[in-house]
Amino acid sequence: MARFIAAMLLLGAGLGPVLAANLPPHWQLSYPDLDGQVQPLSQWQGRTVAVNFWATWCPPCLREIPEFVAFQAAHEGALQIVGIGMDEPEKLANVARTLRINYPILVSDPRQNLGLLSEWGNNRGVVPYTVFFDASGEMRIKHRGPLDRETLESYFSELQSPRKD
């Protein structure tokens, strides 16, 4: 917890993620990971990225995580899932251990959750919520509610091809 607090202080007295210059808005964000190390999202730019917002008290979130774990393992290299946990870091770490989560879990300051979700296009403020970026860095899909394997597969294959306008 101490390291988490230290990281939040580094992020500007808990006011939220760090913004970096000269990148599209969401790629400028950084969040602390479970060890309190600040992780810029930009490090994953260039891959298909799924950012999953979840909380330990949310049963549908916990139910879909094993799908993400299997999906990450099946598409290692082409896909990067990033979890953003909206909860206490200790609890998030326990879930990550229990469900053997094989992708990074970042931590949102719980006081900022509603604003954060809205910033990511989720005005209803509900979790689970998952946002998908294609390899060019464009946000293409914002999915509210739990995801099943079939929908994940269809989104992933859609993201492999250029946007149809």
Add this chain to the structure above:
Amino acid sequence: MPIASPVKFEILSMQLPPFSKLAVALGMALVISHGATMAADAAVVSAQADEAITIAGPYTNAPARQVLAKVGDQAIMAIDLEQALASSPVSTQFMSMNEDDQARVRGDMLQRLITAELIYLEAVAEGFVDSDAYRTEMASFRTGLLAQAYLNKLRSEAAPPADVMADIKERFREDGDAQEAAKATYVAQRYPELKAARIAALRDQFGLKTYPERLSLDGDSAQVVAEGDGVEIRLGDLRGGLDAEVTSEPLALMQRRLEDGSETALLARAAIDVGINVDGGLERYGHDLASRLLLRAKQKAWVPDEAAMRAWFDANPSVGEIPTRWHVGQIVLKTREDAEKVSARIKAGESLFNLAGELSIDPYGREHNGDMGWFRAGQGLPEIEKVLDSMKDGEISSVLETQLGFHLLTVLERRPGSQKTYDDVHDRVEQAMIAEQLPDFLVGLEKKYGVSLDPGTPD
């Protein structure tokens, strides 16, 4: 913290489902007789390397067929523990617990599975699975289970076909919740019609005939009131528990039972016809039923009648005792000298609560500005309770030394103790009488059947 510790929930008590009173007492007895938690983890990690390993799931992370315990000849495997935890009320919280708490929860649940198996073995030994009550209820449950399984199948037939599903996914793209709601709405609209049509078809298929004119309260129990291919309902089947029902029109009730019962029998018959198998569910229910019948008999033996309960209450009146409760303010200092100085400051007009927030060496008290909340007689240190009992509300105590430090106390409010009557605590007497007998009963079963916790070898 010296007094008024906040109540902590034991993991086990969070798991207690709303079972019968006996099951609650059973849980209590488990806490009493098995206070120490078994390290289920130890058994879980000793998986044999050469086994074709299928992990049971996240609650155990052990090979599904890893044997965790043996009760008599019956093995309790990781998959049993996994399923018990996954369907327990603690299933969500489990994920975010630390490793020690998870081990404790696994241990508690394994202990429950062991106890359940012991009770079942005893129920079998005592002949409860051969009783008429068991056979009748199992037959009726099997019919219900088959009918339910057939209805579930019907419900899945009412699910949106591929083209409708594709349309739903397109219309509610990126909104999983709305997709689920649209699917549910589709099923809800289609299912009743499908069900009515299917039941009519089954009625024809199995040639079901009902004879409501044969219904009577005193007719021959063997009288057939509904029949068809593989379906038969007799008058006796409709009269069970009729005298216990509160109704002024028992014949009308039998009529409804005939309608519902023949529908259920038809659905069960159809389930058998399409090869639906409910043996697994039936076996689980049989375990549960036999155990319930045994425990009901034990309960009758341990709590025979009102006279026995009254006698027990007379011998143990403390079961109806409501202790005095105090709402307490407190500051704790390290030395008598410090406490005397603070006492002088309070006498000079400063607030005990402000000073506690600043100076108390008790972290809870400091955090809560000396407001320790409510606690009841018997929970705290006796020397503190003695002082509280002798003080007037609002008064500040003189310095009191305990092993925790030097206290200054005040009572904000109090609720005096009282004694409840037998009628007030009737249910509690029953529970206490059961709780008194249960630990020895369980220990006896453990000796009789044998419990081994380190079998180690997968089945």
